[in-house]
Amino acid sequence: MEINSTIRWRxxxxxxxxxxxxxxxxxxxxxxxxxxxELSAIETPLASFQWLLGGIMLITRARWNQFCNSLGRPFGVxxxxxxxxxxxxxxxxxxxxVTVSLLAVSALILLHPDVRMALQTVIYANTGxxxxxHTAAALIKKQEKIPEKSKDPQLLALVSFFSYVEGDGQxxxxxxxxxxxxxxWIEYEHLSRWGSNGPVVRPPARVVQLQKNDPDNAVPxxxxxxxxxxxxxxxxxxxxxxxxxAEQGLSGMEKRAAENADWLAAMDYSFSxxxxxxxxxxxxxxxQDVSTRYGLNDPNLTMLxxxxxxxxxxxxxxxxxxxxxxxxKQSELQGDKVAAIADYRKILKFSEGMKxxxxxxxxxxxxxxxxxKALARLEPLLEQAGQTEEAAGLESFWNHDQExxxxxxxxxxxxxxxxxxxxxxxxxxxxxxxxxIILLCALATVSILFxxxxxxxxxxxxxxxxxxFCLSVDLTPLLLVACAVTLFSLYRPYALQYKSYFSSPxxxxxxxxxxxxxxxTPRYSSKHAxxxxxxxxxxxxxxxxxxxxxxxxxxxxxxxxxxxxxxSDFLTSLRPSLVSPGVSRAPTSFGL
Amino acid sequence: MDxxxxxxxxxxxLLLLEALLAKPAHWHHGYSLSQQTELASGTLYPILMRLEKxxxxxxxxxxxxxVGRPPRHLYRLTSEAxxxxxxxxxxxxxxxxxxxxxNRA
Numbered sequence: 177m178e179i180n181s182t183i184r185w186r187x188x189x190x191x192x193x194x195x196x197x198x199x200x201x202x203x204x205x206x207x208x209x210x211x212x213x214e215l216s217a218i219e220t221p222l223a224s225f226q227w228l229l230g231g232i233m234l235i236t237r238a239r240w241n242q243f244c245n246s247l248g249r250p251f252g253v254x255x256x257x258x259x260x261x262x263x264x265x266x267x268x269x270x271x272x273x274v275t276v277s278l279l280a281v282s283a284l285i286l287l288h289p290d291v292r293m294a295l296q297t298v299i300y301a302n303t304g305x306x307x308x309x310h311t312a313a314a315l316i317k318k319q320e321k322i323p324e325k326s327k328d329p330q331l332l333a334l335v336s337f338f339s340y341v342e343g344d345g346q347x348x349x350x351x352x353x354x355x356x357x358x359x360x361w362i363e364y365e366h367l368s369r370w371g372s373n374g375p376v377v378r379p380p381a382r383v384v385q386l387q388k389n390d391p392d393n394a395v396p397x398x399x400x401x402x403x404x405x406x407x408x409x410x411x412x413x414x415x416x417x418x419x420x421x422a423e424q425g426l427s428g429m430e431k432r433a434a435e436n437a438d439w440l441a442a443m444d445y446s447f448s449x450x451x452x453x454x455x456x457x458x459x460x461x462x463x464q465d466v467s468t469r470y471g472l473n474d475p476n477l478t479m480l481x482x483x484x485x486x487x488x489x490x491x492x493x494x495x496x497x498x499x500x501x502x503x504x505k506q507s508e509l510q511g512d513k514v515a516a517i518a519d520y521r522k523i524l525k526f527s528e529g530m531k532x533x534x535x536x537x538x539x540x541x542x543x544x545x546x547x548x549k550a551l552a553r554l555e556p557l558l559e560q561a562g563q564t565e566e567a568a569g570l571e572s573f574w575n576h577d578q579e580x581x582x583x584x585x586x587x588x589x590x591x592x593x594x595x596x597x598x599x600x601x602x603x604x605x606x607x608x609x610x611x612x613i614i615l616l617c618a619l620a621t622v623s624i625l626f627x628x629x630x631x632x633x634x635x636x637x638x639x640x641x642x643x644x645f646c647l648s649v650d651l652t653p654l655l656l657v658a659c660a661v662t663l664f665s666l667y668r669p670y671a672l673q674y675k676s677y678f679s680s681p682x683x684x685x686x687x688x689x690x691x692x693x694x695x696x697t698p699r700y701s702s703k704h705a706x707x708x709x710x711x712x713x714x715x716x717x718x719x720x721x722x723x724x725x726x727x728x729x730x731x732x733x734x735x736x737x738x739x740x741x742x743x744s745d746f747l748t749s750l751r752p753s754l755v756s757p758g759v760s761r762a763p764t765s766f767g768l
Numbered sequence: 769m770d771x772x773x774x775x776x777x778x779x780x781x782l783l784l785l786e787a788l789l790a791k792p793a794h795w796h797h798g799y800s801l802s803q804q805t806e807l808a809s810g811t812l813y814p815i816l817m818r819l820e821k822x823x824x825x826x827x828x829x830x831x832x833x834x835v836g837r838p839p840r841h842l843y844r845l846t847s848e849a850x851x852x853x854x855x856x857x858x859x860x861x862x863x864x865x866x867x868x869x870x871n872r873a
Contacts (some may be wrong), residue, residue: 207817210827210841211809214799217840226808227799233810238817 185221189228196231204238247273251649252627266642268627268649278653279620285660286613293475294667298610300476311476312338318470329356334466337365337484345369359462360389361455367399368486378403394449394529398488401442405492408436426502429491434499443496447526452533454487460535475674490542497523497546504553517557523550524570547574602666609663616656623648777856780807781815782866785853788843792850795828795842816843824849 193215197208211231218224250268268275285291300310319327319335329352336348346366352359363386367378378399387396412429426434433439463481466472504519527547531540551574558567626645783805788796790804802812819825826846830839845853860866 204817207813210798211813213838213840214797214809216838217797217799227802228809230809230811230813233808234813237810237814 182221185224189215189221189224192228193231196228196235199235199239201238201242203242204234207238208234247271250627251275251624252629252646266639266646268646270650270653275624275649275653278657282653282656282660285657285664288664289473290667290671291660291664293671294606294663295610295613297476298607311474311480314474315472315477318472327351328469329353329359330462330466331470333359333362334462334481336362337481360386361458363389364396364399364455365459365486368402368488390453392450394446394452394526395454395488397442397446397449398492401439401446401496402489402492404436404439404442405433405489405495408433408439409495426498430495430498430502433495440496440499443492443499444522447496447522449526449529452526452529454485454534454536454539456485456535459485473675475670478674485536487536487539490538493542494546497549501549501553504550508553508557513557513561517554517561520550520554520557523547524554524574528573544574606663606666609659609666612659613656613663616652616659619648620652620656623652777860778815779866780805780811781819782857782860783807783869784812784815784819785845785857786868788845789850789853789857792845795844797840797842799840801843819849824852 193208193212197205197212200208208231211234214227215224218227248271250270251272253267286295315338316335319331322331332348332352332355336345336352339345339348349362349366352362363382367382367386383396383399383403386399390396409429409432412432459481463478467477500519500523504516507513507516507519524547527543527550530543531547534540534543551570555567555571558564558570623645626642627649784801784807787801787804798809798812798816801807801816802809805812807815816825820827820843824845825843828842830842832839857866857868861868
């Protein structure tokens with residue numbers, strides 16, 4: 177029995193020793209055998225066990241020494257002078273501790289929140305609408321983790337904007353409003369949404385309630401008018417923007433709308449409202465409050481909130497404006513200047529309210545373009561009536577330096593002709609760095625693997641490839657650090673600007689610059705303009721490309737897709753170039 | 769191999785040198801050195817490896833036919849190393865960081 181036990185123990189010890197020898201580095205294996213040979217002189221199992229435990233320390237020290245000695249050698253070089261060992265086989269030259277250090281520094285920089293955000297926004301800028309879904313999904317997931325009782329109404333309100341599952345957004349909005357009635361303005365968001373088949377169902381009771389909650393605001397009133405407008409003009413082609421109704425008469429769409437007394441009354445009611453507020457400031461304030469409370473620091477979320485905002489249907493507004501202009505012209509021709517002046521003043525009053533109450537460039541643009549058309553008709557009449565002061569006042573209010581960029585009717589190919597701004601160059605550099613970082617990470621991994629395998633005979637015949645990868649081992653860590661540092665320094669000003677908005681109580685007034693500073697990455701407007709096509713046939717709508725240029729506030733171009741052009745081709749041909757950072761993806765939200 | 773470079777002397781290394789100097793011309797086995805110095809194998813063998821690398825130690829395997837069992841590894845100080853070892857021990861003793869533990873022959 178005792179002999180069996182001894183034999184069993186010897187077998188275990190021998191196995192253990194074989195493992196120790198196997199785990200030792202090659203240059204220490206002889207010592208492992210020397211260590212193992214002593215076992216035959218050790219009599220008791222306990223003493224043998226204690227002896228064997230020392231083998232673990234032996235392995236650890238031997239491996240550690242091997243590691244320390246290897247630090248000064250490049251990857252794939254086993255020992256000795258790299259020029260002497262394995263002559264003729266390409267080898268990296270950089271000591272591995274330098275390579276590893278550079279890679280570690282790159283990793284640290286890439287893990288910085290601002291750099292991660294820069295990479296994320298660059299990737300998102302090129303994923304079509306994917307970034308919106310991902311950003312919205314992250315927010316929805318976050319709020320789902322919060323217990324029901326602890327959910328605050330503002331968070332519910334914000335999340336309701338992004339719940340694209342039919343009905344879910346409305347449910348969340350109802351919960352938010354139930355908990356905090358001052359959030360009733362969010363109803364506008366849900367009532368003005370567009371689904372894949374057109375506008376969402378708008379229960380009249382909800383529309384009326386929205387108007388009761390905000391009685392002086394033109395925007396809820398416009399909602400009622402839009403419902404009538406959509407019904408009345410279904411199947412008609414959209415009016416080209418550059419038409420002049422006074423000279424060319426009303427378009428088919430406008431005529432159809434003008435025949436609808438309900439629409440005329442609703443629009444008249446809307447144009448008579450004392451104020452205009454499309455809830456942009458409140459929307460941003462909501463975002464600011466929720467972001468601060470829940471520690472959200474995501475420019476993509478801000479971008480999503482801003483660009484997904486629903487605004488009044490400008491085609492509807494423009495149509496009524498054109499109807500008033502046309503009616504005014506008819507009144508002038510009939511000698512009824514009083515009626516003409518009343519119609520033109522109505523346009524100007526509404527435009528003024530829209531301009532002062534709005535926060536977006538597109539609203540400013542629409543209001544200005546409407547007003548200028550009306551002013552062109554009204555000024556001569558006022559001067560004829562001796563009301564020169566009013567004419568001068570209106571002139572000075574509306575005619576200032578702001579340049580309205582109106583894109584002439586689209587040609588089939590349009591390419592950027594303006595020189596690049598500094599911001600645009602920075603954006604291009606960010607894109608380049610981000611792409612380079614992704615490529616270099618992959619290249620560094622593959623190159624190091626190849627270098628480690630350089631001793632294998634299979635690679636001897638592939639010297640060129642081996643040379644390339646060995647050179648890559650030397651260079652990619654340096655390039656990676658350079659790209660990471662460059663990306664950090666390029667994006668940092670945007671990150672700081674973005675963060676400053678969330679610490680400033682006045683930032684809600686500075687919507688334009690917030691959008692510009694939001695993410696710092698370009699948005700290809702050709703991808704992000706949206707064309708609505710109704711299911712009822714050939715109706716084409718306006719679409720709007722919004723961009724910033726030369727560090728100024730938004731300009732916007734209105735263009736009209738005349739006939740049968742596939743949206744993607746047309747859009748691509750219009751604006752293939754980069755636009756400045758922080759450009760709003762507003763076209764999707766401008767109610768067109 | 770670094771020939772004759774002076775080593776970083778630890779108390780464990782001094783113990784081992786003392787054991788090796790007890791019978792300087794004699795070949796020692798690893799297990800007997802471990803028993804004399806009370807050093808664990810995990811401590812003893814790295815020191816032996818370092819001494820060998822610095823040419824303080826000479827090593828050989830036993831003649832298998834002579835012992836009639838699997839051969840063991842043998843160690844002793846080289847002739848130059850014996851003088852260095854004595855110097856190290858004397859210096860350590862003078863600095864009072866070590867005192868003799870084993871009986872000298």
